[in-house]
Amino acid sequence: MTVLPRTVLLVDDNVSLRQGLAMLLEDEGCETLQAGRGDEAIALAQRAPCRLVVLDLNLPDMTGVRVYSEINRAMKELACIFMTAEAGDDLIEDALRLNPLRLLRKPFEVNLFRDLVRRAIA
Numbered sequence: 001m002t003v004l005p006r007t008v009l010l011v012d013d014n015v016s017l018r019q020g021l022a023m024l025l026e027d028e029g030c031e032t033l034q035a036g037r038g039d040e041a042i043a044l045a046q047r048a049p050c051r052l053v054v055l056d057l058n059l060p061d062m063t064g065v066r067v068y069s070e071i072n073r074a075m076k077e078l079a080c081i082f083m084t085a086e087a088g089d090d091l092i093e094d095a096l097r098l099n100p101l102r103l104l105r106k107p108f109e110v111n112l113f114r115d116l117v118r119r120a121i122a
Contacts (some may be wrong), residue, residue: 006121007031007050011041011067012083013060017106021054024110025117038062038070045071050078052120057084057091057103065094072098079120083108 008025012018013036022032033048035041038059045053053071055064068080082095085106095103101116 005051007033007048007052008117008121009033009035009041009045009050009053009071011035011038011053011059011064012056013037014056021113024114028114028117030117030121036060038064038067041067042070046074049075052079052081052117054081054083054117057082057087057095063091063094065091065098068098068100081113081116081120 006029008030010018010021010032015036018034018036022034025032033044033050035044038061041053041055053068055068057064059067064082072078080098080100082100082103083106084092084103092103101120104113
């Protein structure tokens with residue numbers, strides 16, 4: 001299956017944040033896929049492999065760490081940006097062990113996010 005280089009998978013149960021990030025990325029010329037749950041994200045990634053996944057660490061059904069680990073098994077070139085408003089130290093340590101591009105604390109600077117995405121899909 002071919003990786004879609006300018007496609008970003010956004011995974012967050014906060015619909016407003018997810019849609020806002022999608023609009024920002026689409027203005028940058030990216031295509032976006034969106035999921036509010038981990039299981040949805042994994043299913044989407046299997047159907048449409050992408051270059052970058054932007055993941056909340058706390059999802060209703062599983063952690064972002066678990067989602068990224070599942071997706072990354074099939075797509076070794078996948079880049080990741082984790083986001084969190086509140087996560088325990090253990091979860092943050094688990095996330096950082098996966099070598100994401102960045103772990104962003106919500107709320108984060110939009111320009112920083114845009115620059116991270118530009119580098120990931122370049």
